[in-house]
Amino acid sequence: MRLYTFYSTGCQRLTSNRIAIRSYGLIESPVDAKMVRRFPRSGDGENPGACYGAKRPASGRRTKAPATRLPAVPSRSREASFSPYTVDLRVGWLTDIHLNFVVPHKRSRFYAQLREQQLDAILLGGDIGEANSLTQFLAEIESGLGVPIYFVLGNHDYYRGSIAGVREAVVRQTAASRWLRWLPTSGVVSLTDHTALVGHDSWADGRLGHFFRSDVMLNDYVVIAELIGLTWAERYAKLNELGDQAAGYLGDRVSEALAQRRNVFVLTHVPPFREACWHEGQISNDDYLPHFACRAVGERLAAIMRDHPDRRMKVLCGHTHSSGFARILNNLEVFTGGAEYGEPRLQQVFELE
Ligand SMILES: [Fe+2]
Ligand SMILES: [Fe+2]
Numbered sequence: 001m002r003l004y005t006f007y008s009t010g011c012q013r014l015t016s017n018r019i020a021i022r023s024y025g026l027i028e029s030p031v032d033a034k035m036v037r038r039f040p041r042s043g044d045g046e047n048p049g050a051c052y053g054a055k056r057p058a059s060g061r062r063t064k065a066p067a068t069r070l071p072a073v074p075s076r077s078r079e080a081s082f083s084p085y086t087v088d089l090r091v092g093w094l095t096d097i098h099l100n101f102v103v104p105h106k107r108s109r110f111y112a113q114l115r116e117q118q119l120d121a122i123l124l125g126g127d128i129g130e131a132n133s134l135t136q137f138l139a140e141i142e143s144g145l146g147v148p149i150y151f152v153l154g155n156h157d158y159y160r161g162s163i164a165g166v167r168e169a170v171v172r173q174t175a176a177s178r179w180l181r182w183l184p185t186s187g188v189v190s191l192t193d194h195t196a197l198v199g200h201d202s203w204a205d206g207r208l209g210h211f212f213r214s215d216v217m218l219n220d221y222v223v224i225a226e227l228i229g230l231t232w233a234e235r236y237a238k239l240n241e242l243g244d245q246a247a248g249y250l251g252d253r254v255s256e257a258l259a260q261r262r263n264v265f266v267l268t269h270v271p272p273f274r275e276a277c278w279h280e281g282q283i284s285n286d287d288y289l290p291h292f293a294c295r296a297v298g299e300r301l302a303a304i305m306r307d308h309p310d311r312r313m314k315v316l317c318g319h320t321h322s323s324g325f326a327r328i329l330n331n332l333e334v335f336t337g338g339a340e341y342g343e344p345r346l347q348q349v350f351e352l353e
Contacts, residue, residue, distance in 0.1 A: 131161025
């Protein structure tokens with residue numbers, strides 16, 4: 001039996017200027033503003049299948065591893081030297097911030113650095129804390145940032161609790177919150193006249209790689225109530241069910257979104273494609289893919305985008321803690337965020353027209 005431990009990467013930069021959304025990396029350590037570096041790009045362009053990931057440093061450890069309108073925010077024109085056109089919204093993307101590993105003064109500094117970015121909204125991709133700390137951290141983020149926070153949950157957010165219990169608590173909290181919006185209960189969010197947002201936590205559904213030949217044993221399976229004590233067959237069925245829930249929700253919401261907007265962001269925790277399931281600059285192998293990717297979601301999103309060649313989709317995900325980019329189709333890109341325990345950071349800022 002192996003317990004998965006995350007490998008953490010350094011700072012990377014992802015860029016893309018597609019779908020009338022200008023984005024550029026603003027990935028910095030909250031501690032010492034480490035140098036931002038660009039990914040090596042292989043086959044970049046309009047060709048489907050282009051992908052690149054952050055390589056493992058030579059000294060690194062190896063482990064196997066109906067529409068909701070955005071609350072009113074001010075529109076701003078950015079400086080001419082910064083962007084040559086009017087920007088309606090600056091959106092910052094975070095994922096896998098694991099605040100339970102971050103001491104209070106460091107969390108405060110992280111929030112201050114985010115405020116300095118003058119963001120109009122935050123997209124938060126899950127693994128925020130654990131079941132006994134999640135709502136506390138959500139409240140802290142809300143008071144620390146004071147802008148709309150659209151979030152999904154990650155597997156760690158359920159640790160030492162239950163999926164049902166955590167989701168109930170989050171529904172109660174967001175119902176009473178000014179800025180917190182849990183995307184699985186938010187429907188289609190209209191970010192701008194051209195761009196919508198949908199999201200779901202998702203779950204690795206076991207269908208990619210070789211689930212029954214894998215001996216990877218995640219902590220998920222011993223600390224989340226619904227997953228404890230299952231046989232491999234029962235676990236596979238449960239993971240399938242969780243993945244199918246996500247695929248059903250996202251499929252329906254994306255279809256709604258594309259009827260209204262030409263661009264859609266999909267925020268989710270789990271990479272929905274093999275090509276986006278990065279680990280140290282490589283695609284995860286067949287032992288790890290069952291536990292780190294969701295085939296059901298990927299198949300649903302790709303099918304929709306094949307039927308909508310005039311629409312564009314960006315998927316933002318995390319979970320593997322290794323950053324990378326994959327172009328699945330000409331109109332479907334996936335950004336996977338990197339993470340390091342104790343070092344929460346801004347992944348990227350998107351400026352939307
Ligand atoms: Fe994580
Ligand atoms: Fe995760």
